[in-house]
Amino acid sequence: MMETEYRSYEVxxxxxxxxxxxxxxxxxxxxxxxxAYRATINLMVSADMPAIRPGQEIRVSGIPHRGAELAYLLHPGVVWDCENSYRGADRLTVTAYDRTIYLAKSDDEYVFPAGQTASQRLQKYAADWNISLGSIPDTVYTLSKKVYRSQPIYAMLISDLKESVKKGGWMYRPRMTPNGLELFPIGGNETVWALDSGGNLDSITQRQTLEGAVTKVKVLGREDNPESATEILAVEAGETDRYGTLQKVIMDNDITTVSEAVTAAKARLTGIQETLSVSAIDINTIRAGDKVELVGSGMELIATSVRHELGRPGKMTLELASPDYVKRRYFLDGSV
Structure with missing residues (x-):
C-alpha cells in the first residue's frame, strides 16, 4: 500500500x-x-515487529466507502496461518478468519426432537460452545427430528437453515460480528450499493448455461423397504419442450405429504442458469449475501462471493446471481 492508504485501513x-x-x-x-470471512495480509518484516503466531487475535478496520471514520471489516478475527518468505526482503503472509471458522473446524453430535426452530438450535450450539450471540431472528418454521452424528457444527447449522427454507422460511446466513454470531437475512442489507458501467464498474461477464437446469422433478417418499420401489409423491414438469428433460429426483425424509412434495418439486424447477461476474472500484463493506444493484439491468442481485483488494480506491470482484438462483443453489439443493 502507498503511504496515503494507511489512513484508510488499520490492522x-x-x-x-x-x-x-x-x-x-x-x-x-x-x-x-x-x-468464515478470510483476510490475507502481506507484511514487510521489521526488527521491532511483534511476533505473529496462529491463534492470536487480529482485526481489520477501514473507512467505509463514502464514510469518514474507521469501522470494523473483520472482527473478531484469529490468525490461522503464517508464511514467511524472502523476496528481496523478509516478508510475512498472514491468513486470518473471523471466529466462525471454529464452527467449521469443530465436530460434535446432537439429537434434536421435532418441533424446534433453526433459531432455537443455534442457541443450543452457542450455549454448548460458549459462543456469544447477537441479533438472532425467529426463523419461525419448526423442524423435524434430527440425529447429527460427528460432523462440523457449521454443517448442522446450515442443515437446520436449509430445512427451514424448504418449509417456507426466509434464507439466512450466519455472520460473526463484534456483538456476537448473528443470522443475517440474505438480501437484507440496509444500504444497497449501485454498480454503474458509467461510473464505478470496470467489467461485467455474464454466463448463461443449462448446467444445473431442472425441467422435471420427481419426489419420492420415505424408503421403507430397499428391495421395493419407492412411492412417488409428486412429479412436476417445467420447460421440457424448450430445454429438453433434465430430471432431478428428490428423496427427503422431511417431505411426508403430497402437498409438501408438490411445493418442493415446483421450487426446484428452473431453466437457464444465469450468473454475473463484475469487477469494480472497491466498496469495502459489501459482503456475501448482500443485495446489490446493477444499474440498467432491472435485475435483483445477490452477491454469492466477494473479493476485496483494499486500498485507495481498491478493487473488488463480485459473483452475482438472482435470489431464486441463490435459494436453489445454496438452500434447496441436496438433502438436509
Missing amino acids: VLDNRYLLGDLVESISLEESLEEI
Whole structure:
C-alpha cells in the first residue's frame, strides 16, 4: 500500500499492536459456500515487529466507502496461518478468519426432537460452545427430528437453515460480528450499493448455461423397504419442450405429504442458469449475501462471493446471481 492508504485501513494484533506501517496489501474474501470471512495480509518484516503466531487475535478496520471514520471489516478475527518468505526482503503472509471458522473446524453430535426452530438450535450450539450471540431472528418454521452424528457444527447449522427454507422460511446466513454470531437475512442489507458501467464498474461477464437446469422433478417418499420401489409423491414438469428433460429426483425424509412434495418439486424447477461476474472500484463493506444493484439491468442481485483488494480506491470482484438462483443453489439443493 502507498503511504496515503494507511489512513484508510488499520490492522491490529492482540488488541495492542498497530501493524499499519508494515502492511503491503490486504484482501478480504467470502462466499456463500463457506462460513468464515478470510483476510490475507502481506507484511514487510521489521526488527521491532511483534511476533505473529496462529491463534492470536487480529482485526481489520477501514473507512467505509463514502464514510469518514474507521469501522470494523473483520472482527473478531484469529490468525490461522503464517508464511514467511524472502523476496528481496523478509516478508510475512498472514491468513486470518473471523471466529466462525471454529464452527467449521469443530465436530460434535446432537439429537434434536421435532418441533424446534433453526433459531432455537443455534442457541443450543452457542450455549454448548460458549459462543456469544447477537441479533438472532425467529426463523419461525419448526423442524423435524434430527440425529447429527460427528460432523462440523457449521454443517448442522446450515442443515437446520436449509430445512427451514424448504418449509417456507426466509434464507439466512450466519455472520460473526463484534456483538456476537448473528443470522443475517440474505438480501437484507440496509444500504444497497449501485454498480454503474458509467461510473464505478470496470467489467461485467455474464454466463448463461443449462448446467444445473431442472425441467422435471420427481419426489419420492420415505424408503421403507430397499428391495421395493419407492412411492412417488409428486412429479412436476417445467420447460421440457424448450430445454429438453433434465430430471432431478428428490428423496427427503422431511417431505411426508403430497402437498409438501408438490411445493418442493415446483421450487426446484428452473431453466437457464444465469450468473454475473463484475469487477469494480472497491466498496469495502459489501459482503456475501448482500443485495446489490446493477444499474440498467432491472435485475435483483445477490452477491454469492466477494473479493476485496483494499486500498485507495481498491478493487473488488463480485459473483452475482438472482435470489431464486441463490435459494436453489445454496438452500434447496441436496438433502438436509
